[in-house]
Amino acid sequence: MNSVVPTDGARRRTGWHRLPVSAVQYLTRDAVAVTLDVAAPLRDTFAHRPGEHVVVRHHRAGEELRRSYSVCPPPEDPGALRLVIKKGAPDGFGAYALTRLAQGDRLELSAPTGAFTLPERPGAHHVLIAGGSGITPLAAMAAGALRTDPTCRVLLVHSVPTAADALLADELALLKDAFVDRFTVLHVLTREGRPPLGGRIGAAGLPRLLAALDTRPGPDTTFALCGPAGLVATVRQALTDAGADPALVRSELFALGDDPPTPPAAGTPPTPPVAGPPPVPGAPRTPEGTRVTALYDGHRRVVTAGPRDPALLDALLRDHPDVPYACREGICGSCRAKVLTGEVATGPQYALDAGQLAAGYTLTCRARPLGAEVTVDFDA
Incomplete structure (x- = not known):
């Protein structure tokens, strides 16, 4: 399968596609790798960059579930559309996927999307720090960087409770064998050993861990972090304190957990209004109803957002259930849209x-809308 991604204008990030499952591989006691078969007409649609994700839409007993999963191809087939799915709630x-999904079944997926990618810096030292399931986008990033930039180096640190919990460890070992001089992978076991090579990665232990691996922040060192909120926030702050350039530290969460980071792990605090062209002077800031125009999948939809709607998404979903979204917690970015006209306030x-x-x-x-009219474009 061709893994070259077309330009942004050549594919839409909205819409749904039913793809057959070509393989199901059990990785650990609570995780499975699912490979999807992509027919030739959809190969451009499902071409992907390392770090991008898809949204899976699943129906059960009249209820719709949406979950986002990073595309994580195996080392021997970097263009494959494979998802690593971990068991969460008993009825999720x-x-x-762990107990019933089988080869030949079909899953409903969105096209790959997302901005969690490594910067293009030839010869850089990429330091990737993962917690738990956060390994999935970082494993793809590591393989992609090593294959496309023969001058880069990659260090991948994976924090897991025990060795048995280390997803993709065998595949990372194969990647290490293929790029033995440029790739280092280390598993930090939180329930075994002592810092810096064991125990939880904390603000005090991280500098010692990086020093032990001969790694320090610098102009040629980039960082990518993925995992639970607490880990990502702790590591980001420790890197900032150590002098890392915030522009070279990228992150993605897979769950907020019980202790959301402050400021948000993406490096942006609760944000000021986002605007398209300046709103009409005198437009009401707390309108009784806002006319919302949404562009997605090549169509134009119009709804009214009322004062009781928590967010634009809630108003859109009343009449248009196909509007893109997944987590509804401001984590995955699946409901991202560009504000073309009007003004909105974006919460955490x-x-x-x-x-x-x-x-x-x-x-x-x-x-939340701040005027009488707002236009947002999901296809942008």
């Missing part, structure tokens, strides 16, 4: 960086 999609979110916010993007699950 992960449990279904963890998916958009300062550059995307400055360019006019918002998360509709966290955006």
Whole structure:
């Protein structure tokens, strides 16, 4: 399968596609790798960059579940559309995938999307720090960087409770064999050993861990972090304290957990209004109803957002259930849209960086309208 990603204008990030399952591989007691078969007409649609994710839409007993999963191809087939799915709630999609999903079944997926990618810096030293399931996008990033930049180096640190919990350990060992001089992988076991090579990765232990691995922040060192909120926030702050350039530290969460980071792990605090063209002078800041125009999948939809709607997404979903979203917690970025006209206030979110916010993007699950009319474009 061709893994070259077309330009942004050549594919849409909205819409749904039913793809057959070509393989199911059990990785650990609570995780499974699912490979999807992509027919030739959809290969451009499902071409992907390392770090991108898809949304899976699943129906059960009249209820719709949406979950986002990073695309994590195996080392021997970097263009494959493979998802690593971990069991969560007993009645969630992960449990279904682990116990019932089989070859020949079909899953409903969105096209790959996301901005969690490594910067293009030839010869860089990429330091990737994962917690638990956060390994899935970082494993893809490591393989992609090593294959496309023969001058780069990659260090991958994976924090897991025990060795038995280390997803993709065998595949990472094969990657190490293929790039023995440029790739280092280390598993930090939180329930075994002592810091810096064991125990939880904390603010005090991280500098010692990096020093032991001969790694320090610098202009040629990039960082990518993925895992639970507490880990990502701790590591980000420790790197900032050690002198890392915030522009070279990228992150993604897979769950907020019980202790959301402050500021958000994407490096952006609760944000000021995001605007398209300036709103009409005198437009009401707390309107009784806002006319919302949404562009997605090549169509134009119009709804009215009322004062009781928590966010734009809630108003849209009443009449248009196909509007893109997944987590509804400001984490995955699946409901990202660009504000073309009007103005919105974006609450706490963890998916958009300062550059995307400055360019006019918002998360509709966290955006409230501030005027009489707002237009957002999910296809942008």
